[in-house]
Amino acid sequence: MPNTFYAGGGEGGRLVRGYDWASTALGPIDTWPQSLRTTVGIVLLSPVPIVLLWGEDGIMIYNDAYSVFAGGRHPHLLGSKVREGWPEVADFNDHVMKVGLGGGTLAYKDQELTLHRHGRPEQVWMNLDYSPVLGEDGRPAGVLAVVVETTERVLAERRLRESEALARENVERVQLALSAGAIIGTWIWDIPDDRFAVDEAFARNFGLDPALGREGLSTEQLVETVHPDDKAGLAAAINEVVARGGAYAHQYRVRRADGRYYWIEANGRVEYGPGGMPLRFPGVLLDVEERRAAEAERDRANAMLRALTETLEQRVTERTAELMRTEEALRQSQKMEAVGQLTGGIAHDFNNLLAGISGSLELMQTRLAQGRLTDLDRYMTAAQGAAKRAAALTHRLLAFSRRQTLDPRPTNVNALIHGMEDLIRRTVGPSVQIEVVGAAGLWPALVDPNQLENALLNLCINARDAMPDGGRITIETANKWLDERAARERELPPGQYLSLCVTDTGSGMTPDVIARAFDPFFTTKPTGQGTGLGLSMIYGFARQTGGQVRIYSEVGHGTTMCLYLPRYYGETECDVPLPDLAGAPRAEQDETVLIVDDEPTVRMLVTEVLEDLGYTAIEAADGVAGLRVLQSDVRIDLLVSDVGLPGGMNGRQMADAARVSRPDLKVLFITGYAENAAVGNGHLEPGMAVLTKPFVMEALASRIREMIENKAEGPNAERMS
Known part of the structure; x- marks a missing residue:
């Protein structure tokens, strides 16, 4: 290679001479053929941006003028393959190489390309001329490209044309305005x-x-x-x-x-x-006289519209509140419909339980009169068992009829179904067989248990109604891991869910009935036998819980209703067994409890339990009498009061009045009502708690001891039932 090649070419020449060409297909620079050396010398000494693309890969060798054009891609382009060096225009350069190495030439004027020269895409225009370079054997061995960027000129001409067009438009606009x-x-x-x-x-x-x-x-x-x-x-x-x-x-x-x-x-x-x-x-x-008049009229109209909007917003707010009240009334109606479905079977069972209680008591009285004490334990056990089952039935009815919205909590769904099983069997009747298939290791769910019980009972009632001649209902739980496809089909986010499905062997549903099944007030039952709210409320409950409900049905082959509930990542609360009354904690010296209840039997039983445990017990039959005691200087460690009291003052009002003079008074409400509103819309002050009747005496004794020892203070004191 001539000495001028080694010495000249500016910065580009220095880079070419120092490049490790042995790492490329060209090989060491001293072994280059004369045709390559000569062409590189021409490129480096030219003031015009030129790049040589040598060989099949188009190895790039360029001069200083081209390095300015390359921008941030320089010096990394040197020695690279052209298709890899400019990947955004690889197809264009592929065409260039095929034509050039085939002996053809190409010329482009103001060719538009998008290049990434400074880390971002740029729209550029160039004049490009491509010519083949012959090798030692007289055949094309590379392509010589002259690259002249014309971006500034193209943009300037474009701006000039736009300005001329804008000027023409302005002239036309003025002429139109003058003529108009x-x-x-x-x-x-x-x-x-x-x-x-x-x-x-x-x-x-x-x-x-x-x-x-x-x-x-x-x-x-x-x-x-x-x-x-x-x-x-x-x-x-x-x-x-x-x-x-x-x-x-x-x-x-x-x-x-x-x-x-x-x-x-x-x-x-x-x-x-x-x-x-x-x-x-x-x-x-x-x-602009007319325009100003129109604008003034528009402003007046806007002011009127704003006033109308404000009025409309108020009307919408009022209407929304009315709709919410109506919705709550409908929700209560639906719950009471479910209670109505229960009453036939429950009345029968409740009478049986009452017969067991009253019969056991009568036999106990007879045996005591006869002096035969050996059978008393058997009769007492029978009476207590019947009473507990009666209490469970009452609690179920109260849960379904209560009005307030309950907070969700971690729930073992298998255990919930087990607790509902007897109630469901009584509700659907003897002609329907119930089968429960609970999945082992079922994940817990964060749900409102009472609403889930309500939903399950309604699903079973619907299943029963679809089988007028009897059949089988299968209640089944399972863990479900929904991938993208399965979750999309159920309109849920992908993740882990548990399913609760109720399947019947009834008449099934047609596609049009399935499509409308969740619509409020839609029902296929005869007039007077259903509000059409059951499934719509189950759907609303599932969606509010973050889950979904789906229907799978075939006419003549039965229906499956599936609830999908999100998995709760935690443990459910375990019930702690209460000690029997003999092992209940005893009172400390002089501890006094005031019992206020209008039912003499309840006062008598609670008083006897307290006295057996060493407490001093004071009784009052109504709120006024209880308040007189509380406003005296008598020591009171705990107030135990019914909520519903005669005489114009309920238990909560009495407790609030007493706390004026006894701010640290601890209060345990005992009530047969299910509505939290009975104690102030469900809001309990610190040091207050609720125990629901009927209760076992062991629970009462333990609760009294806990509250006196300050274990149950706080606004979120536990409610026991």
Whole structure:
């Protein structure tokens, strides 16, 4: 290679000489063929941006002018394969290499490409010329590319064309405005001489003599007919545009020959001279009287609309509150419908339980009179068992009829179903077989247990109604891991869920019934036998819980209703067994409990339990009598009170009144009601708790001891049932 190749070529030559060409397909620089050496020398010494693409891969060798074009890609492009060096235009360069190595030439003028030269895509234009370079054997061995960027010229020409088009549009716009009468005058202000040359229309709209307009007017003459309230604003707008130059637009009122003021808009442009001094201010006048009137009318309409909107918002708020009340009433109606479905079977079972209780008591009385004490334990056990089952039935009814919305909590769904099983069997009747298949290791769910019980009972009632001649209901649980596809089909996020499915062997549903099954008030039952709220409320409960409900049915082959509930990542609470009464904690010295209840039997039983445990017990039959005791100086360690009391003062009111003088008074409410509203909309103050009747005496004794020892203080004191 000639010495000039080794010594010249600027920065590009230095980089070429120092590059490790042995790592490329070209091999060491000293082994290059003469054709390659000669071409590289031409490239490096050229002032024009040139790049040599050698071999099948198009190994890139370029000069300083091309390195400027390459931008941030330089110097990494040197020695790279052209398709890899410019990946965003790989297809274009692939075509170039095929044509060039095939002996052809290519020429492009203002070729548009998108290149990443500075870390971001750029739209560029170039003049490109490609020629083959012959090797030692006379065949094309590379491609020589002359690259001249024309981006600035292309953009400048484009801007010029856009400016010319805009100017033409403006001229057309002015001509249209003139022909339509929108422009009502023109002016040219010679700023250094303060002379306005105006046309006849301008003079007429300013209430001036047109002859004065031809001679030229001063600023003082021009503003003479401007409305007094608008002069200061006009002067400020003119001074501002003269100081900065450029476009001007301002609206103000002028008095015409008829003595009335009219709104106009002045539009113009201040032109500066070479020395930066304002010279000319040409412009036009527009009649905006009608536009201003329309805008005023629009403002009045907007004000009326805002007032209407505010009124509408209030009406919507009131309507929403009314709808919420109606929805709650419908929800309660649906719950009571479920209770109605229960009453037949429960009345039968409850009478049986009462017979067991009363019969056991009668036999106990008889045996005591006979002196036969050996059978008493058997009768007592039978009576207690019947009483517990009766209490369970009552609690179920109260749970279904309660009005307040309960907070969700971690729930063992298998255990919930087990607790519901007897109730479901009684409800559906003997002609329907119940089968429960609970999955082993079922994940817990964060749900409202009472609402889930309500949903399960309604699903079983619907299943029973679909089998008028009897059949089988299968209640089944399972863990489900829903992937993207399965979750999308159920309109749920992917993740872990547990399913609770109720399957019947009944008549099934048609597709149109399935499509409407969750609509409120839709029912296939005869008039008077259903509100059509059951499934819609089950759907709402599932969605609010973050889950879903789906129907799988075939006419004549039964229906499966599946609830999908999100998995709860934690443990459910375990019930702690209560000690029997003999092992219940005893009172400390002089501890006193006040019992307020209008039921003498309850007072008697609670008093005896407390006295057996060493407490001093004081009784009161109503709130007024209880308050008299509480307002005395008698020691009271705990108040145990029914909520519903006679005499015009309920238990909560009595407790609140007592806390005025005894702020640290601990209160245990005992109530047969299910509604939390009975103790103040479910809100308990610190040191208050609720125990639901009927209760076992062991629970009462343990609860009293806990509260006296301050173990149950706080606004979220546990409610026991």
